[in-house]
Amino acid sequence: MARDIENLKKTANTIRQDIIKMLAESASGHPGGSLSAVEILTALYFSEMKIDPKNPGWEERDRFVLSKGHAAPVLYASLAERGYFEKSHLVTLRKIGSMLQGHPNMNDTPGVDMSTGSLGQGLSVANGMALSGKLDKKDYRVYVLLGDGEIEEGQVWEAAMTSAHYKLDNLTAFVDFNGLQIDGPVNEVMNPTPIGDKFKAFGWHVIEIDGHDFNQIFNAIDEAKNTKEKPTVIVAKTVKGKGVSFMENVASWHGTAPSKEQAEKALEELGGAING
Amino acid sequence: MANLATREAYGKALVELGKENKDVVVLDADLSKSTKTADFAKAFPDRFFNMGIAEGDMMATAAGFATCGKIPFASTFAIFASGRAFEQIRNSICYPELNVKVVATHAGLTVGEDGATHQSVEDLAIMRAIPNMTVICPCDDVETMAAIKEVAAMKGPVYIRLGRSSVPTLNNEADYKFEIGKAVTLREGKDVTIFATGIMVSEALKAADLLEKQGIDAQVINIHTIKPIDEKAVIEAAKKTGAVVTCEEHSVVGGLGSAVCEVLSEYCPVPVKRVGVMDMFGESGKPAELLKEYGLTAENIVEAAKAVVENKK
16 A cells, blocks of 8 residues: 555544543553554554455455553554454454453454463564464564563563574564553663664664654654565654543553543544544 | 383484474473474474563464464473463463473473472463363373374464373383373272372382282373363262372472362262372472472372371261
8 A cells, every 4th residue: 555644644633532432431551651652553554554454364365463461452443444354343342242351362353363461472473473474484573562661571582582693574563662661661660762773783674763653653664674684673652641631641640541531632633523 | 011201202203203294393491302393303404493581472483473374383391381471371261272392301209409489380270270271191102202293283372291200111002092182991999099190100109009909900091181180080980989099290289180080079078188299399309209208209199098088987
């Protein structure tokens, strides 16, 4: 699909609105880190990835692993918008019997490539997918989205070693560097910086960008695709709660759903309405 | 009777499997010479992945392979597989029901001189507690070879528990049929049933011989699949003999003994004694010395059998 930036911006805004609506309806979930990753997922699902919503298990497809599984709303909203399932499912998020579990479950939701939620495991899984692609000489690519707080998990660095050791140039990791985790600023809870330098030391190609700028996202993706013999990490500086003024850069919006009134206010800012 | 460690049989089975099935990939965490996956690495270097000393990463990587249609065998020592990588196995393998075979060697006390840090006497309990997980503990090399072939042919997560030391070959390779979840009666008897798993199966057979000399007719059943346990076989045997002994190179908490007691307490309560490690850590020593020290010998099984037979009266 074309890189029509104006259209992608509109899609990103729709996804933001859907995130707010579904979280308000479930009264449970994670808005902050969902909103910060909207442009990254929009770029991947609406322009970049080789996928077929009518055939979610297509063997040749590009893969996406949401390692920061609590950002499930942004994944679900993107998949629904992309046509993997009816948008009417979105409001069932986190409700009993729903196909949209609190954290992604690959066996419940069409388009989810891996069940995630316990932090620190997604990069390892993505490595397995990338290794499998190399083994089968397939040209699909594997994308994984990590949180900046998540990279405090030791397994991320075990996996980072593996990606570089096996020269997984078919793998691209994004770090959603929004600077906040549950207990507060990441650099106060457990400082992960300098993130890029750490990955570089582990043998990765590193690109640092503004994670809300589509042009920068696409340039970084292109650079990753042209980087041979090394995995690439795109450290994307983002704003937690992006797009909703009262949520932006506020740690408490990590895992708190908006009330109906707060959702109305958020949707007003995003140019939509709760029943729209 | 040949003497071969079940891990040695695993190495051989993997190489055979590798020839037959191109989807098989093998992962190890820097213990390939001990787990015997090195045999596969030599035969099929492209399909072997050494993950370094990083068991959690290995398990989740195996999960990634499985999402792409591969059949990953991920191996390390039992303590690290079930312990260190528990949560990766639970969340990234069992929850999505991925087709990963976790094959853990050096289980139980008989890892020996390395002592408590390397002895796994909790792994059956831990792995049994995870939904979707099949748990298998073969008793000899023949059963191990057969089990590896069977689990490769089935879809879904499996934990297979193997040992470090050589064990006697009990089964006949030519006609042994391994069926996941199906108990194997090795000896019929009417006074007491001895359920055993893994290396304790040969001890159970020895115990039955000793009991015979004392006028007790013991039935011996090999429970190679701890989960799903063969409920029918357990209940029928308990009904027939009215007394049960369980034997495992594992804690009496949560393993075969617990699994058997769960079934019996619901369907057929009879006197039971559990032979196993009595909720304690092991220590360094030679395998045979350790089995004796912690009460895991044929003599211990005999004592337990006599006690339950006595309790019937």
